Amino acid sequence: MDKEVLLQMTDICKEFPGVKALDGVSLTVKRGTVHALMGENGAGKSTLMKCLFGIYNKDSGHIYLEGNEISFKNSKEALEHGVAMVHQELNQALKRSVMDNLWLGRYPRKGVMIDEHKMYEDTKKLFNDLGIDVDPRRIMSTMPVSQRQMLEIAKAVSYDAKVIVFDEPTSSLTEQEVEHLFEIINMLRDKGCGIIYISHKMAEILRISDEVTVMRDGTWIATEPAKELTTEKIIKLMVGRELNNQFPPKTNKAGEIALEVEHLSGQYSLLHDVSFNVRKGEIIGLAGLDGSGRTEVLENIFGIATRKSGTIRLDGRPVLNRNARESIKNGFALLTEERRATDIFGILDIRENTVISNLKNYRGKALPVMLDDKKMKKDTQWSIDAMHTKTPTQGTKIRSLSGGNQQKVILGRWLLTKPEVLLLDEPTRGIDVGAKYEIYQLIIDLANEGKVVIMVSSEMPELLGVCDRILVMSGGQLAGEVDARNTSQEEIMTLAAKYV
Numbered sequence: 481m482d483k484e485v486l487l488q489m490t491d492i493c494k495e496f497p498g499v500k501a502l503d504g505v506s507l508t509v510k511r512g513t514v515h516a517l518m519g520e521n522g523a524g525k526s527t528l529m530k531c532l533f534g535i536y537n538k539d540s541g542h543i544y545l546e547g548n549e550i551s552f553k554n555s556k557e558a559l560e561h562g563v564a565m566v567h568q569e570l571n572q573a574l575k576r577s578v579m580d581n582l583w584l585g586r587y588p589r590k591g592v593m594i595d596e597h598k599m600y601e602d603t604k605k606l607f608n609d610l611g612i613d614v615d616p617r618r619i620m621s622t623m624p625v626s627q628r629q630m631l632e633i634a635k636a637v638s639y640d641a642k643v644i645v646f647d648e649p650t651s652s653l654t655e656q657e658v659e660h661l662f663e664i665i666n667m668l669r670d671k672g673c674g675i676i677y678i679s680h681k682m683a684e685i686l687r688i689s690d691e692v693t694v695m696r697d698g699t700w701i702a703t704e705p706a707k708e709l710t711t712e713k714i715i716k717l718m719v720g721r722e723l724n725n726q727f728p729p730k731t732n733k734a735g736e737i738a739l740e741v742e743h744l745s746g747q748y749s750l751l752h753d754v755s756f757n758v759r760k761g762e763i764i765g766l767a768g769l770d771g772s773g774r775t776e777v778l779e780n781i782f783g784i785a786t787r788k789s790g791t792i793r794l795d796g797r798p799v800l801n802r803n804a805r806e807s808i809k810n811g812f813a814l815l816t817e818e819r820r821a822t823d824i825f826g827i828l829d830i831r832e833n834t835v836i837s838n839l840k841n842y843r844g845k846a847l848p849v850m851l852d853d854k855k856m857k858k859d860t861q862w863s864i865d866a867m868h869t870k871t872p873t874q875g876t877k878i879r880s881l882s883g884g885n886q887q888k889v890i891l892g893r894w895l896l897t898k899p900e901v902l903l904l905d906e907p908t909r910g911i912d913v914g915a916k917y918e919i920y921q922l923i924i925d926l927a928n929e930g931k932v933v934i935m936v937s938s939e940m941p942e943l944l945g946v947c948d949r950i951l952v953m954s955g956g957q958l959a960g961e962v963d964a965r966n967t968s969q970e971e972i973m974t975l976a977a978k979y980v
C-alpha cells in the first residue's frame with residue numbers, strides 16, 4: 481500500500497543576489513519514510529530545507545503539511561507545527577549547559593521562574609529514551625563536536641516533530657555514533673515521522689533511505705526508490721555525466737626522506753611511541769578506528785596537542801613545532817577535522833578567509849601595515865579556480881556559501897601557505913563526489929612538487945586510491961604499515977584491531 485503523503489513542496493524558487501539557488505524544485509515526503517536529498521555542493525539542498533523551515537522566504541512555490549498550505553515565518557513557527565531541523569552548521573551557546581541549549585526559548589516555568597528541576601528531569605528522560613549518556617548540566621564547550629552534534633539531534637527529536645530534517649548529521653560523528661543515529665532514525669520512522677536526510681556519503685544513503693531525490697544547480701533532477709539505485713546511478717544523476725574514475729592517475733614519485741618522526745607520545749592523549757619517515761613527494765595515509773590516535777598524530781606534529789616526548793626533523797633539521805604559529809613558519813599546515821566548527825570566520829568574506837593564515841605574505845614591501853590587495857585577489861582566485869568553489873564573487877561572505885564550498889575555501893587557505901608538509905584530517909568530508917576528484921588531483925600535484933602529504937581518512941577506498949603507504953593506528957600505537965597498491969581493506973582492518 482502506498483504511504484500517505486506528509487509533506488509536499490511544489491515549484492519552489494529562491495534567488496540570492498547573483499545566484500538562482502532554487503528553480504522550481506518539488507519534493508514529496510511520505511509518512512514513515514526516510515527521504516534522502518542529494519546533489520553536488522551548492523546544488524540547493526540546504527536552501528530548500530531553509531525555505532521549509534522559515535529561515536529563508538521562498539520567492540514562489542507552495543508547501544503543504546498534511547494537506548494544509550503552510551508558510552512559516554521563522555523557525556519557531558516551524559517547530560510549533562512539528563517541523564524540526566538539525567543544521568549543517570552547529571549554532572550553539574557554548575558557554576551554557578547542555579540543558580540550557582536544549583530548552584532555550586521554551587524553558588519550563590514555575591510562575592515567573594525557570595523550573596530548573598523539571599528542565600533537568602525532562603532532559604534526563606529525553607536522553608534515556610534516546611540512549612544518550614551526557615550530564616544535562618555539562619557545559620557545551622567541554623564536549624567534543626560529535627557529542628554536540630548528537631545533542632542537536634536530541635533537540636530536534638524533543639519537539640516531537642512530524643517532519644525532521646537532518647542536514648549532513650554525520651559529518652562529525654564517530655562510527656558508533658552513526659549507528660546510534662540510525663537507530664534513532666529507525667525509531668522515528670516507525671513512529672510515522674517523515675525524515676529528510678542530506679548527506680554526501682553514498683553508503684549511508686543507500687542504507688538508511690526509502691526514496692532519493694537528486695538536485696543539480698537548483699533544479700529537481702529525479703526522485704527514485706532507494707532500492708532501485710546504485711552509487712553509480714546516483715553519481716550520474718548528480719553530476720549529469722558518467723564519472724568513470726573516482727581517482728586521478730597516481731603520477732607522484734617518492735624522493736629522499738624529508739620528514740622524520742621519532743618516538744612521538746602525547747601528554748594528554750593515548751598516543752604512544754609513534755615513529756615513521758616520509759619521503760618527498762610521498763602521500764601517506766593514516767588509517768585506524770575512531771579514537772585510535774590518527775588525529776592525535778597530526779595534532780602532535782603540528783604542536784596543537786602537547787607532546788610528552790618525541791622528535792621531528794624536516795630535511796634533517798630538527799623542528800620544535802611548539803604551537804601552530806611556529807609550525808606554519810616551519811612549513812607545516814594542518815587542515816583540522818573540526819574545521820566546520822572552528823576554522824570558518826562566518827562574517828568575513830571569501831578573500832579574507834583565504835588569506836587569514838598567511839597575512840605576512842601580503843604585507844607591502846615599503847609599508848608593512850598595508851596589505852597587497854592585488855596579490856590577495858590573485859591568490860584567492862587561484863584557490864577558487866583550483867577547487868572549483870561555487871561563489872558569486874571573492875567579496876561574498878563565507879557564510880552565504882554552501883557547506884561544502886566553505887570547506888573548499890579552508891583547504892585553499894592552507895594550500896596557499898605553501899607548506900612543505902601538508903597534514904590533512906578527513907580532507908574530503910562534506911565534499912561532493914565530483915569535487916573530491918579535484919581535491920585528490922591537487923594532493924597528487926602537491927606530491928609531484930616534492931611536498932610531503934599525510935592524510936587521515938575514514939574512507940578506506942580513498943586511502944587506497946590516493947596514498948602510497950598507509951600507516952595503521954590502533955589504541956594510540958602504530959600497529960603496522962602497508963603498501964597502498966598491494967593491500968586490502970581486510971589487512972588494514974586486522975591491523976586496526978591489533979591493540980584494541
Ligand SMILES: Nc1ncnc2c1ncn2[C@@H]1O[C@H](COP(=O)(O)OP(=O)(O)OP(=O)(O)O)[C@@H](O)[C@H]1O
Pocket residue numbers: 496497499500501519520521522523524525526527528568870871879880881882883884885910
Ligand atoms: N544566504 C545566502 N546568501 C547568498 N547565497 C546563498 C545563501 N545561501 C545559499 N546561497 C547560495 O545558494 C546556492 C545553494 O546553496 P546550498 O547551501 O543550498 O547548497 P547545498 O546543496 O546545501 O550544498 P552543500 O552540499 O555544499 O551543503 C549556493 O550557490 C550558495 O552559495
Ligand SMILES: [Mg+2]
Pocket residue numbers: 525526527568647882883884
Ligand atoms: Mg548544504
